[in-house]
Amino acid sequence: xxxxxxxxxxxxxxxxxxxxxxxxxxxxxxxxxxxxxxxxxxxxxxxxxxxxxxxxxxxxxxxxxxxxxxxxxxxxxxxxxxxxxxxxxxxxxxxxxxxxxxxxxxxxxxxxxxxxxxxxxxxxxxxxxxxxxxxxxxxxxxxxxxxxxxxxxxxxxxxxxxxxxxxxxxxxxxxxxxxxxxxxxxxxxxxxxxxxxxxxxxxxxxxxxxxxxxxxxxxxxxxxxxxxxxxxxxxxxxxxxxxxxxxxxxxxxxxxxxxxxxxxxxxxxxxxxxxxxxxxxxxxxxxxxxxxxxxxxxxxxxxxxxxxxxxxxxxxxxxxxxxxxxxxxxxxxxxxxxxxxxxxxxxxxxxxxxxxxxxxxxxxxxxxxxxxxxxxxxxxxxxxxxxxxxxxxxxxxxxxxxxxxxxxxxxxxxxxxxxxxxxxxxxxxxxxxxxxxxxxxxxxxxxxxxxxxxxxxxxxxxxxxxxxxxxxxxxxxxxxxxxxxxxxxxxxxxxxxxxxxxxxxxxxxxxxxxxxxxxxxxxxxxxxxxxxxxxxxxxxxxxxxxxxxxxxxxxxxxxxxxxxxx
RNA sequence: UGCCCGAUAGCUCAAUUGGCAGAGCGGCUGACUCUGGAUCAGCAGGUUCCAGGUUCGAUCCCUGGUCGGGCAGCCA
Numbered sequence: 001x002x003x004x005x006x007x008x009x010x011x012x013x014x015x016x017x018x019x020x021x022x023x024x025x026x027x028x029x030x031x032x033x034x035x036x037x038x039x040x041x042x043x044x045x046x047x048x049x050x051x052x053x054x055x056x057x058x059x060x061x062x063x064x065x066x067x068x069x070x071x072x073x074x075x076x077x078x079x080x081x082x083x084x085x086x087x088x089x090x091x092x093x094x095x096x097x098x099x100x101x102x103x104x105x106x107x108x109x110x111x112x113x114x115x116x117x118x119x120x121x122x123x124x125x126x127x128x129x130x131x132x133x134x135x136x137x138x139x140x141x142x143x144x145x146x147x148x149x150x151x152x153x154x155x156x157x158x159x160x161x162x163x164x165x166x167x168x169x170x171x172x173x174x175x176x177x178x179x180x181x182x183x184x185x186x187x188x189x190x191x192x193x194x195x196x197x198x199x200x201x202x203x204x205x206x207x208x209x210x211x212x213x214x215x216x217x218x219x220x221x222x223x224x225x226x227x228x229x230x231x232x233x234x235x236x237x238x239x240x241x242x243x244x245x246x247x248x249x250x251x252x253x254x255x256x257x258x259x260x261x262x263x264x265x266x267x268x269x270x271x272x273x274x275x276x277x278x279x280x281x282x283x284x285x286x287x288x289x290x291x292x293x294x295x296x297x298x299x300x301x302x303x304x305x306x307x308x309x310x311x312x313x314x315x316x317x318x319x320x321x322x323x324x325x326x327x328x329x330x331x332x333x334x335x336x337x338x339x340x341x342x343x344x345x346x347x348x349x350x351x352x353x354x355x356x357x358x359x360x361x362x363x364x365x366x367x368x369x370x371x372x373x374x375x376x377x378x379x380x381x382x383x384x385x386x387x388x389x390x391x392x393x394x395x396x397x398x399x400x401x402x403x404x405x406x407x408x409x410x411x412x413x414x415x416x417x418x419x420x421x422x423x424x425x426x427x428x429x430x431x432x433x434x435x436x437x438x439x440x441x442x443x444x445x446x447x448x449x450x451x452x453x454x455x456x457x458x459x460x461x462x463x464x465x466x467x468x469x470x471x472x473x474x475x476x477x478x479x480x481x482x483x484x485x486x487x488x489x490x491x492x493x494x495x496x497x498x499x500x501x502x503x504x505x506x507x508x509x510x511x512x513x514x515x516x517x518x519x520x521x522x523x524x525x526x527x528x529x530x531x532x533x534x535x536x537x538x539x540x541x542x543x544x545x546x547x548x549x550x551x552x553x554x555x556x557x558x559x560x561x562x563x564x565x566x
Numbered sequence: 567u568g569c570c571c572g573a574u575a576g577c578u579c580a581a582u583u584g585g586c587a588g589a590g591c592g593g594c595u596g597a598c599u600c601u602g603g604a605u606c607a608g609c610a611g612g613u614u615c616c617a618g619g620u621u622c623g624a625u626c627c628c629u630g631g632u633c634g635g636g637c638a639g640c641c642a
Contacts (some may be wrong), residue, residue, distance in 0.1 A: 014580090040642055075641065132640055142638055143568040177640050187569040189638050198640035215632095217642045241570060241637050262571095269577090319579060324572040325635065332578075342604060377604075408602065417600060429618055451600050462600045530601045552610065553603050561604075 015320045017055070017261050020230055021063065024259065024559050030231040033065030036098040036104075037091065037098075038072045041083035041205075043275040044290045045090045046297045047311065048266040054315035055263060056234055062390075068228055069098040073106045076204040084205075090298040095308045105224045106207050112215050112223050113167070116178060116196055116252050120159045124252055125196060126152055127162035128179045135177075138184075139192050144184035146192045152181060156340065166199055170211045173199050178275035180219070182248065185537035190245050194218050225258040225296040233258045237325060269330045270481035271296050272488055272497065286501060287482070293548050294482040294505050295538075304479065305525055305535025305550030310340040323527070330481065334551045339553025341525065341533045345384050346374050346381060348445070349419065349464040350513035350528040352476065354393035354438045356468065359424065367469070370450060372420045386514050387470040388421055398463040399440060401429060406560055410440070416461040419529065423448040423459055455485040464529045471512035474545040477537065478507040511547070520545060526555070 024030045035056040037048065060067035069091055073079050088102070119125035128151045130138065140146030154162070163178055165171065178197040186192055186485045196219040201212045202528075225233045233246075240262045250257045267273050272281075273296060280294070281287045290297050293304035301311065314336040318328055349372075367389045375381035394410070403411040415425040421444075428441035447454050451462075484502040491499050517526065524540040528546075534547040 037642095042642085072642070128640095130640095135640075136638075139638055141568085144638095145568090146638085174567080174640065179640095189569085190637085195640050200640085214640090216640075221642085237571075238636060239642090285595075316580080321579080327579065329577050329591075335591065338604095347601075373600095406602085419600060421600095458601090461602075464601075527601085527603090530603065553601080555603080557602050 012088055017232075017263060017320050018059065018062070019365060020259075020261060021059065024231070031258070033060055034065035034068070034229055034231045035060045035065065035234060036068035036070050036225065036228060036230050037096070037470045038070045038076070039087050039223070039528070040072045040079065041080040042075075042080070042088055042296075043083060044278070044297045044299055046273055046278075046295075047268065047301065047314075048296075049090075049275050050094055050298060051313050051315045051318060052234070052236070052263075053091055053094055053096050054312055055320055057349045058316075059232070059234070065140050065231070066101065067096060067098055068101040068103055068230070069096070070101075070103040070224060070228065071105060072217070072221065072224065073104055073206065074215050074217065075204040075206070076200060076207075076214060077207055081205045086299070088458060093302060093308055094298065095312060101228075103224075103228060104206060105220055106204060108220075108224060108227055109207065109211060109215070109314045111227065112220060113213075113254075113407055115223060116163070116215075117160065119180065119196075119252060120163060120178075121156055122252065123156060124181050125178055125285070126154050126159050126181055127166065128152070128177050128193075129175070130177075132320070134175055137193075139189065140184070145349065148184050149179070149193065152193070161310055163197075166197065166213050167211075169201065171199055173201055175199060178213070180249070181325055182245075182247075188241060188244060190218070191248070194245060211212045217244050218242055219249060219548050222250050222260075223253075223255075225260075226250055226256045229256065230258040232350060233260040235260060237262045238265065245473070252439075265325045266318065266321070267327040268326065268333065269486035270483045270488075270502075271330065272483075277497070279446075281498075282364070284498070286498060293477070293479055303535075303537065304548055305341075305533060306337050307340050307344075307525075308455065310337040310464040313340065321340075327487075329486075337533070337551050340528065343377050344375070345527045345533055347372070347376070347527045347529050348514050349466055350474075350476075350511050350517075350531070350534075351395050351464070351466050351471070352478075352509070352528075352531060353396040354510045354512055355399055355437065357392045357394050357424070357465070358439060358441055359444045360427065360441050361443045364390060365477070365521065366390065367467075370420045384516050386420060386516070389467040389469045390563045391469055392465045392472065394418075394440075394463055394465045396437075398461075400428070401437065404561075405473065409463055410461070413460050416442075417448070417459045418465045419450050420451055421449075421465065422446070422451070423453060431529050454519075464531075466514050467514045468512075470515050472518055472519055472545070473510055474513050474517070474547055476509055476511045476534065476547045476549060478509070478549045480505050480507075513547075517545065525550070 037056045056129050057067045091331045098411045128149045138147045178438050182191045195216050197213045200214050203209050243260050291299035293300050316331050316464045328546040369385035370388050371383050372386050398409040400411050410426050413428050415423050417423050423445045424442040425510045426442050430439040432438050480501050482505050483500045485500045488497040488500045520536045522536050524536045527533050532552040533550040535550050537548045540546045
């Protein structure tokens with residue numbers, strides 16, 4: 001029994017941000033909801049950004065409002081068009097819809113300058129000639145107030161003139177700034193006469209050389225939100241301390257005022273989540289690039305085989321986070337992709353560590369096809385044919401010469417089912433001089449074709465296999481956590497976080513897979529039954545497919561084995 | 567020895583603006599099964615950081631501690 005209330009609750013998630021918005025709507029502060037995702041085009045997006053996108057977009061959608069994608073391109077030194085393309089692709093892939101509202105902060109530069117002039121006229125902004133070093137020296141410390149700039153009390157006319165000359169390019173980089181005149185003694189250092197404009201004779205990726213003064217984040221961001229009619233400007237916790245400044249600018253200008261609300265920044269265990277670290281890992285060769293499947297970038301996750309649905313589900317499970325930053329267990333992300341892939345991925349059989357099996361009573365040279373279900377979770381996915389023959393490969397782990405208790409797979413004298421194939425019984429174990437098992441001689445029961453015994457006989461285990469003659473050889477890239485510790489920063493004195501890199505984070509090897517996967521395009525996803533989910537990597541060629549292991553299946557046998565002290 | 571924020575089951579979060587502390591994941595147990603997967607059912611009993619205070623009653627209010635995080639870019 002679900003009550004209407006319960007339904008409503010399920011349909012509309014509740015958290016302190018949504019509660020605040022509902023309140024704003026109820027008391028008339030706003031009569032609509034409009035959010036935005038404002039990335040700076042200076043890096044690839046990671047799953048932390050996905051969380052932000054999904055909060056911004058999700059809230060707009062739930063409240064029947066609008067969502068903008070806006071590039072906060074206010075610093076030409078750090079930004080590149082390559083990133084705007086990549087970010088657009090990532091946000092689209094994630095599934096957020098900004099309609100025709102793709103904006104760039106740089107398109108507002110003219111308006112921002114007009115507002116800056118207004119503030120100068122109101123005596124609330126001034127041109128400061130302090131060097132960066134001097135400014136730092138006069139800002140005070142966290143415990144001591146700063147001191148006023150000697151240029152703080154210039155006349156409006158002088159400021160107007162100087163600012164005009166800053167804009168026309170008369171002064172070198174770093175020589176002057178336009179500052180808001182607020183309070184050098186504020187306990188909130190952000191309010192100590194923050195810089196609004198700095199001089200940068202730099203080429204902007206969209207504005208070219210039109211400008212040589214660029215607005216700072218604090219000055220620009222609220223204006224951008226205001227111009228776009230954003231109602232709720234959602235950002236991460238580190239901006240909380242900037243909120244008074246965000247409000248101050250808008251209030252002094254007397255323009256439309258959005259409301260900034262902060263949510264928790266996302267961290268994940270066993271990985272790192274910052275542009276700086278990504279660059280470092282790439283530069284030092286620990287990963288192959290920003291789309292390395294071991295990185296939590298959206299490009300990396302996509303290549304690894306993650307679906308947008310799984311990432312969204314993850315974001316929803318994580319929620320907005322309380323009022324403190326959160327570190328989420330990587331296993332939760334993995335659980336999300338398993339849940340999604342379980343529903344949708346095509347099953348195939350593939351053997352990672354082959355052990356040859358010869359069916360001694362199977363006719364020489366005979367080949368046949370057995371029917372297999374493509375996806376037990378989705379009958380509409382249909383069936384396919386898998387070739388079967390006298391010589392097969394099974395997983396080495398599926399045979400034990402001396403099976404421990406609860407091991408229900410193949411062992412000497414034991415009968416198991418080859419999935420969709422026949423029951424087979426192990427008659428003989430062939431070993432080489434060193435004692436390594438190189439082949440199994442088994443008999444099959446022709447009456448059990450398809451996997452069912454007419455006499456009602458049961459077997460405890462079902463294992464996967466491929467026909468040695470028909471299987472195709474592929475490359476598999478077996479990924480594991482990038483770091484060996486939940487917190488990569490937990491290192492001994494003198495070592496850096498890379499000391500915690502997991503040496504096993506990538507293992508490349510060959511595997512045999514049933515021929516139905518031949519020709520699969522990059523991005524195609526499969527479940528290799530009983531093993532893991534795999535995704536075709538772009539490195540694949542027509543001659544050789546490359547599969548990335550997205551995530552293993554839950555392995556309850558591993559748990560049993562561990563519990564038995566094995 | 568500044569300002570701001572936080573501290574609830576292993577983890578991440580809730581708790582109708584004071585009223586018997588709940589969920590998801592993990593974990594454990596069982597059922598079932600042609601993936602030991604999936605699925606399903608059940609279980610979990612946490613001094614709600616500590617010490618005071620207000621109150622009939624505090625996770626939620628006040629005071630003081632402790633611990634953690636953020637802030638001193640002409641980064642965002």
